[in-house]
Amino acid sequence: MNNTENATVIGHYDAKQLSKLRILLQWVLAPITILVIALGWKYPLLGFAVPLVILTGIIGAFINGRYVCGHLCPRGAFFDRTIAPISPSKPIPAFLRTKPLRWTLVFLLMGLMIYQIAQNPRDAYHWGRVFWLMCVITTSVGVILGVIHPRTWCALCPIGTIQAAIGGGKGELLINPDICRECKACENACPINIPIVKHKAEGVVREPDCLRCPECIKVCPVGALNWPDFSKQSGTEENT
């Protein structure tokens, strides 16, 4: 693929504006996590926020990978808005991103959830309590893992793993190797610690966990990053 061509074809996004909107949206969504956790024991139906997010994430993955994790997930928003400012943001350990560990967690947590629901499947309040409990446990683990990086949990999250498997190859970020200076400002701004620069030679950031957010594009001093033009995406893919 001609990367200079990429820069011109796709340079119409306003990452700063998109970032502002994303942050605003996250400030609205983050309190939902706190509300569900704080009140779910008393109002178990609040727990149904969990399957709603799961479903949104899975449907969204067919369109644009982990976009929902980066923009619409209340827990992701909670990590970005409240944990990120106090987390040391060290690199997420590579072993936490390994497929065997992640898929073990998918089957373990999904299995546990189904088993718990099966204990009283006719009671919607019971379902709500199970969802709430799963939310409390996994969010607590996520907060603790914030001592490494604010989104360490998101590298492991079963729904994130499923989304990456479904749509991780869709709408991948493009990097122009002709103008990238390897300053790594993009990597420092990335909410989920994606190693962007290692994909420089390839011209495409082939990282299924990328959240499709505007943060790296916003900070790149030379405009080396951008999204593919969806209307022309099939054409550019043919040229790769």
Ligand code: SF4
């Ligand atoms: S911020 Fe831009 S120039 Fe710097 S490493 Fe990332 S892509 Fe390259």
Ligand code: SF4
């Ligand atoms: S690589 Fe860029 S688009 Fe992907 S999650 Fe990181 S900052 Fe967002």
